[in-house]
Amino acid sequence: MSIVTVQLGQCGNQIGFEVFDALLSDSHSSQGLCSMRENEAYQASCKERFFSEEENGVPIARAVLVDMEPKVINQMLSKAAQSGQWKYGQHACFCQKQGSGNNWAYGYSVHGPRHEESIMNIIRKEVEKCDSFSGFFIIMSMAGGTGSGLGAFVTQNLEDQYSNSLKMNQIIWPYGTGEVIVQNYNSILTLSHLYRSSDALLLHENDAIHKICAKLMNIKQISFSDINQVLAHQLGSVFQPTYSAESSFHYRRNPLGDLMEHLVPHPEFKMLSVRNIPHMSENSLAYTTFTWAGLLKHLRQMLISNAKMEEGIDRHVWPPLSGLPPLSKMSLNKDLHFNTSIANLVILRGKDVQSADVEGFKDPALYTSWLKPVNAFNVWKTQRAFSKYEKSAVLVSNSQFLVKPLDMIVGKAWNMFASKAYIHQYTKFGIEEEDFLDSFTSLEQVVASYCNL
Ligand SMILES: Nc1nc2c(ncn2[C@@H]2O[C@H](COP(=O)(O)OP(=O)(O)OP(=O)(O)O)[C@@H](O)[C@H]2O)c(=O)[nH]1
16 A cells, blocks of 8 residues: 655655655665565565656655745755656645745645645645555654644645545654744644644654764764654654564555554554664674664663663663552653553564564553553564664654653743743734644643653
8 A cells, every 4th residue: 555745844855855765775775685576575565655656667756745935845856866766756746935934823824725725636646646545644844834834734634635544744843952933832733733633643853863863873963964864764664564464474555554553542642753773874883783682672771761762771760560650650740760651563674583572562561551562562573674784673652752842842832822922923824822722722631641641
């Protein structure tokens, strides 16, 4: 089944490009460590998911590019064409001359309704090209104006027009230091709207990926391109084909459906994170060997201590004793030491994958009391190696990982709102104080629900 990716705004378009590039490079990599037949099946499955029919032998991304300024889209079109490996469709873009000036209300209430028909038409044509359609993957930031405001508007339209298809939003959480004064307003409006219209929100924090680039990849001057490559690697390791069951050699057919079934058991909980291991520069990789036991031990500790990378994990965080609530459950003011999960999916790729033991993830203490590990934990194993790693593991998790940052963003936005700062910039485009209040209420509810796990 196929996924249609919708790339919105500068951030969404730049990340989208890296994702398609990573998917295609991996599927053509000579380091897959598997038989030719298996590799061909893997390539065919990746193509069915993310690329439509070829034009002169070049695969075309199943993507729609939307921005209110032409610059980034033009850059991405030519980068893809220059790769010689894949390209974007000729009629897959929609752009205008003027962005949203970091104003969510402008993206949502002005650009959205004004360009609704044209954008939805391009998306419909892309969906019609799929023989069998799995759903939408929507990439955007939550701090700007176009990706966040127009992205929320488009997602709502997709929910209205394709209510039976799945929608997963990939959202970029802004740097904590604050690049834009109103980023907290834009963020709460985005998250509260998407919580209503999307099936799952896959969240990546720019600060966390930045640290991975600095500490694990040893990059000195970190650019968005470096950050996006790390992100694309993480997403690729989730979305590339995986076997449908242990020991079977058939790839899963419904990528979004399977992810959602395992990871979103209740509509009140739809925030997902991705952690993967190993991550390192090519130079270090040449001198390192990995064992499944070592990788999985680290990944589990990253999960329970809520670390985004394997360096600097807090090794003193332990699961609570069965029957006793962890301290963190009692109050947000106490340090959130232990990260309780609703659902975890571990995806393992590479050599000797059948021997990997995932028992450590089946401990009931890792999960909320109302779900048994047998329902809350899943593992997908695939012999074919991913990217340049002989063995790699990725954990997609629905857990308390974002409770603190979310609570902080809601608090900061509330403080600004209480003094009515910058509100006029929103009300002048039709977003009323009432809309802000609704957003605060719904996100406070999300924070409370995750806190009570
Ligand atoms: N990871 C990552 N973050 C980005 C990138 N580009 C922008 N951002 C982040 O996205 C947020 C700003 O959103 P943009 O996507 O630039 O804005 P936009 O959606 O185009 O909206 P307008 O500029 O208001 O039209 C900030 O938090 C940036 O840190 C990127 O390529 N990668």
